[in-house]
Amino acid sequence: MSEIENEKIVDYLVVINKLGRRFTAENDTRWGGLIEPNPSENTWKNSTGLKVALFASWDYGYLMLETLKEFENKYPNQLNLVGLVTDNSLNPNAKISLKKRVWSLLDKPSRVIDETIIIESGLSHGISVYIGDVKTNSFHDILKKWNPDAILVCVFGQVIDSFTINFPRYGIYNFHPSDLSNQQGAGPAPYEDLVQRNAQTGIWSVHHVTESIDKGIVVGKSPPVYVRDDNRELPVDPIVVYHKLAEVLSPLAFFFVKELVRNFELNKPGRVNTIDFNSLIPDKIKNKIMQPLTQDLWTDIQSVPKDFLYKSG
Amino acid sequence: MKITTKETAEVLVIHLEGRLDSMTSEHFEKEVTPSIQQSSLNILIDFEKLDYISSAGLRSLLIISKELKKKEKRLSLCCLNKTIKEVFCISDFDKIISIYPTIVDGLISFKE
Numbered sequence: 001m002s003e004i005e006n007e008k009i010v011d012y013l014v015v016i017n018k019l020g021r022r023f024t025a026e027n028d029t030r031w032g033g034l035i036e037p038n039p040s041e042n043t044w045k046n047s048t049g050l051k052v053a054l055f056a057s058w059d060y061g062y063l064m065l066e067t068l069k070e071f072e073n074k075y076p077n078q079l080n081l082v083g084l085v086t087d088n089s090l091n092p093n094a095k096i097s098l099k100k101r102v103w104s105l106l107d108k109p110s111r112v113i114d115e116t117i118i119i120e121s122g123l124s125h126g127i128s129v130y131i132g133d134v135k136t137n138s139f140h141d142i143l144k145k146w147n148p149d150a151i152l153v154c155v156f157g158q159v160i161d162s163f164t165i166n167f168p169r170y171g172i173y174n175f176h177p178s179d180l181s182n183q184q185g186a187g188p189a190p191y192e193d194l195v196q197r198n199a200q201t202g203i204w205s206v207h208h209v210t211e212s213i214d215k216g217i218v219v220g221k222s223p224p225v226y227v228r229d230d231n232r233e234l235p236v237d238p239i240v241v242y243h244k245l246a247e248v249l250s251p252l253a254f255f256f257v258k259e260l261v262r263n264f265e266l267n268k269p270g271r272v273n274t275i276d277f278n279s280l281i282p283d284k285i286k287n288k289i290m291q292p293l294t295q296d297l298w299t300d301i302q303s304v305p306k307d308f309l310y311k312s313g
Numbered sequence: 314m315k316i317t318t319k320e321t322a323e324v325l326v327i328h329l330e331g332r333l334d335s336m337t338s339e340h341f342e343k344e345v346t347p348s349i350q351q352s353s354l355n356i357l358i359d360f361e362k363l364d365y366i367s368s369a370g371l372r373s374l375l376i377i378s379k380e381l382k383k384k385e386k387r388l389s390l391c392c393l394n395k396t397i398k399e400v401f402c403i404s405d406f407d408k409i410i411s412i413y414p415t416i417v418d419g420l421i422s423f424k425e
Contacts, residue, residue: 012400013368017334090404108405109375116368120335 006090010035010131013116014123021123025132026139031093032132034142035119042126049078050170050264052257053148055134055156057087058102059298062118063246064154064175067253069125078261083146084122087157088131089115095133096157101188103157105239135161143167149269150260152253153209165209170260171271172209173219175252177245180205181221186214190245191238194227199234201290202227202245204252208271220256220275222248225289235293243298247289248281255280316344324423325354326416330362333370342373349380356381357419361392371406378410387411391419 007023015021020038049072056064065084072079088094089103089111098104103111115131122129130142140163150170153160165172178185178193179202185193194202201224208216225248227241228234235241259275278286314331325348333341348354356377360366378388391413393401401407413419 009400009404012396013371017365017367107409109371109409112404112406113368113372113375117372120368124335 006088006092009090009112010116010119013112014119017120018123026136028136028138029132030095031091032088032130035123035129035131037123037126037128041124044076045072045080045126046076047080049076049080050257050261051080051082051147051149052260053083053085053143053146053151053168054081054154055085055151055160056154057089057118057157058114058155059243060155060175060177060246060249061086062114062121063249064152064253065118065121065125067250068152068257069121071254071257072125075261078265079257081125081127082148083128083130083142084118085130085134085156086115086118086122087155089157091131094157097188098157101157102155102239102242134158134164140164149264151209152256154249159211159213160209162211165211169269170263173206173256173272174209174214174216175249176205176207176214177202177242178205179203179221180207180214181218191241194234194241200228200232201225202241204245204248206252206256206275206277217273219272220252220277222252223278223281223286223289226292229293232292237296240293240296243296244293246298248285251281251285252277314341316341318348320354321420323355324357324420325352326357326359326420328359328362332365332367333363333373334365334367335369338367338369338373341370342376345373345377346380349377349384349386353384353386355387355389355423357389357391357416357423359392359416359419360390360394360397363394363397366397366400371404374406374410387423389413389419389422391416 015023018038022036023033025033054065054068068081072081087096119129143164148168150168151172153174178190180186203224204222205218206220207218210216225245227244255277259272314333314337317328319326381388389411393412401412413422
């Protein structure tokens with residue numbers, strides 16, 4: 001598929017849907033560009049609180065975005081989501097390791113849905129969405145304009161450069177679905193790691209982002225998530241297993257952002273170096289994620305559990 | 314969005330009117346899912362009066378298509394406007410969901 005055809009899909013599904021949205025491709029990006037919302041979208045959004053940019057894609061990215069949006073909706077003075085950067089999985093020119101990562105498991109229609117749904121979700125929240133090369137001067141200018149205090153990353157296909165890594169005063173953190181502190185599952189195929197280890201459970205790591213992929217200091221780990229079915233078998237479809245692991249992602253993102261907000265309100269810039277998710281995540285959730293898998297859970301978990309967020313505030 | 318349905322012996326024909334987007338796709342899925350679960354009909358969706366379909370609408374179609382496949386039934390679409398048809402072609406949706414120019418063509422296809 002050519003780049004022009006790709007842009008036609010994005011144009012149709014997210015730009016022409018709302019008059020006033022704009023797509024701009026900068027000269028120095030090899031693919032994609034910046035999509036800006038209509039100025040009338042989400043006019044209530046204010047500009048106070050910790051400014052967070054999200055670099056994320058696929059279902060995990062969507063869930064992270066929905067969690068941050070829900071956090072901001074509930075606590076508008078604490079969090080200000082300023083921008084979304086997402087994989088342009090439809091563009092053959094995009095350097096996002098398409099053949100190695102989760103995208104290789106998905107057919108084109110699924111990629112169309114996954115990419116455009118997250119873009120639509122960001123734009124409708126009133127934030128700009130960037131789908132191009134992040135190692136360019138034009139993206140650095142966009143980042144300066146967003147001026148995030150912290151950056152969260154989840155399923156993002158590009159190596160992030162030192163300019164971006166060193167930009168946010170409160171740090172840049174990646175959420176990765178494997179136990180990196182025990183050297184398990186780094187890189188693009190955490191499912192294969194579960195198979196090789198004959199694992200019963202999976203764990204998420206939150207770590208500092210460095211220029212080496214999945215090598216930064218691990219600051220926190222999720223409680224274990226049971227990844228087997230009623231027959232104690234690991235499902236053969238990696239997507240089903242990844243969706244099971246996603247059960248704990250929303251609480252992880254919520255408690256991590258809460259920690260960042262706390263530091264921000266105390267005016268304590270610097271990276272978070274440790275967070276004990278195990279003590280923060282309620283037992284009810286820990287018990288739920290240890291239940292066997294009975295079906296693909298995505299339909300159930302794609303909506304952020306609002307009652308949990310509100311109760312935990 | 315307005316949804317009306319008609320049944321033949323083998324096919325449930327669904328006429329959509331308006332927009333199939335994030336505001337309406339949940340309602341659409343709730344309307345259609347019981348038919349899939351309770352009957353063993355193929356489904357033909359008439360897009361003639363559909364103005365717009367978003368990613369959320371595409372996702373609903375993909376879910377319905379997969380559910381029907383489990384029951385060895387098919388989802389087909391007909392009467393797509395030029396823009397929607399182009400999007401379906403570029404995104405390969407036309408490779409997983411059959412598209413026909415008219416309702417009659419769509420109905421005949423289930424007899425083949």
